[in-house]
Amino acid sequence: MRSRRRRRVIIRRLIIGTAAIMVLVVGGVAAYGAYLYHDINQVRRSAVLKGTPAKTKAGTNLLVMGLDSRVDENGNPLPKKIYEALHTGDQSVGGLNSNVLMLIHISGDGKHAVGISIPRDDYVAFPGCPDGECHGKIKEAYGLAADQKQRELSAKGVTGQAAYQQSRDAGRAAEIKTVDQFLGVHISSFIEVTMVAFYQFAQVVQPIKVCVKENTVDTFSGADFHKGVQEISASQALAFVRQRRDTHNPSLNFTDLDRERRQQAFIISLLTQLKSADTLLDPTKTLGLMDVAKKNIVLSQNLNTLALVGIAEHLAGGGLHFYTMPIQSFGVVDGQDVNLVDAARVRATAAQLLSGKPAPKHHAAPADPPPPVADYTVSVTNASGIAGAAAAQESSLTGKGYRAGTIGNGPTQSATVVKYNPADKAAAHALARTVGAGTTIAADPSLAAGQLVVVLGTAPLGGPTSVPTAVSGTGGGRSGPPVTALTDINSGGVPCVK
Template sequence: MTFDKTESLIRDAITDQAARAVDPEAVLRELRRGSGARRGSRQAVLVFAAAAVVIAVVSAVVVPGLVRSDRPPAGTPDIAAAMADQTILVLGRDEFGYTDVVMLTRLTATGLTAISIPRDVFVDIPGHGPGRVNIAYARGRWAAEQRGQDAAASTKAGVETAMATVRSLAGVPIDHYAVIDMAAVPTMVDAVGGVEVCLRAATSDRYSGADFNAGRQTLSGAQALAFVRQRRSLPNGDLDRVKRQQAFFTALTAKVVAKGDLSAMVGVVRDHVVTDLDLVDLAQRASERTVRMGVIPVDGQIETPAVSALGVTGDKVRSYVGGMFNGPDQTGGGGTQDPPCVD
């Protein structure tokens, strides 16, 4: 897919306009409330630890060897030991190349820590100037395409730009990456026979294609994609979309595990995941470790001539990341449960 700069600018303008309808204080309250460590079942751990990557991670656990990889060939000595104490940047990209899921994950011998970075956080993108964090990958990739680089090289350039951006923001080195296409969602959902979600109220949105009744319902693949993408017509915009994604991926994980026969997903996972690490090994070992979850602290909504975004203070972010990555592990536990009702 070729990244079109004009189309991306139009999309940004529409997104910015929609964002202005969101109550920033409600968003900030929820972000602060969710910034501490959380505990949950091992299946929930995989969902949060991988975020959008669940469509690859969960499948890879059950159907090994499906993920396209840029990692070194087999035979590297002591792979498990080499993967200890690694920091991994997880990106969930849409069809425009925007990374609407940005998660910094730290895997150690005893635990896994996953820190979400809200997509609207305003950052400096090395070599490309200021902008929201979700455009860093797209800018790096577009610049490479303009230089005539092929798809693989352009993707790598986008990843490197995103890694440099998050590295500067968080103040920690990043060892590996995993990039997931959200376009895989419909096929994954259809392969497991649909996924159940619950809505507090009926909603519709012509931009995402969402048209849902209130209550529990089973979504088809196309409906699921609309469900996780909708943010217009929701009380708190992008914040409610994040909650939807968490509820959806939790339900998808349970369905994937229950299904057992995942042969239909082999091609989907292979075609929609790019990483330089062994994602199968990551998922398997993550399920055996204690987990902590968090969201970086944000200061408030800011307005610039070009964009509406969330402001952050570098020292606060770096202090938070350092504390989360170096703090004590939390124990997990619990079982599965029905997906919660969301807006």
């Protein structure tokens, strides 16, 4: 009887502890513990996705947002000692950028689960153009919309906490819509965590075992790690998931994508630790996790106990794959360093990963070079029913060198088609390959030579010409995987990353 009771306690706390891992890095399923064993109203909730079921036949699409804010969820400054421990500056630094964006997908039948990290500096289209900005880094949608809402409310005489919380909800809604459009998925629920929540959770469970490939130091984040496996404190844990440079050895050439893989490795390492250590048998620590969740986590209203149990059980059960979306290249837009991305390939890759099928190999383009893209003007018609799809596609194509044409909406249709003047057939084929597998071409004599039109349909694009091969996120030797590669880290053990 005693052994059976002990087993129930271990299982219960394993689910709580496993869920807490998401909070430690990207924010929030630890709130599951607060929901299940304490007053449900003690965890802050948002009505942004009101009326949206957390789970459908297609499964669960949970967006985890980690903010770089140096204030609490009420906008108040943090204690000085926490700023010193965070090594990130005080409340005057940072803002409401979503520096961590991770989609957790669990299939409708519960047979597979994936985590997809989106690099924070991916240059994307913003639905609705918050604060007058129609394009920017994907992390910025939150802050832009929050700022716009704050000014609108101020003009109406609404101030204080009422204005602040409404502004935060506007930011959440904008970030969700931006990710929804970028990945081509329907976000069904969300969890938000601030930087201080990560630090406080890590304080509860420290020390934490991690592994890096090389000795590395970053005086900006406070990172100072030696090659191999090591145990780190809460303050070092924050540096581990934030490091994006090496100030002693710049040749290591850290990128935002390396930071995404650090976050994934941290989740996996902590899962391994919590399953094998006495952390789960320590009621003081599990109550500590719950206490942090009540103060610094925000959940969508539809994340009820049942939904959170399902997510926690999948994390605890193993077999979860963490992917990092690739980029095309690094670039500069309006003086800002950004990640240039292929929006069509991103959506095709996301659709492939969520389907549960392995990512296919990417076949090389034909040997004969296509016509120069700069010779062609491309217009985009949105017949997909997805708001903002045309703007996102146009942005992707101009980033590849095509001249920008017009964007607009058209009657819904299934197929994605490239229309072209009969003299531009080769260019149409090249553009179709760029847009994604499944794209067809159709001659249209009414178009002038050098004019191409992409009509986006409802059918998802995919196939060997649009989805890259997944490579190991722990591979690539000293330099790590290339930024153009889709990377995959399997759960289990302590992954050694750049």
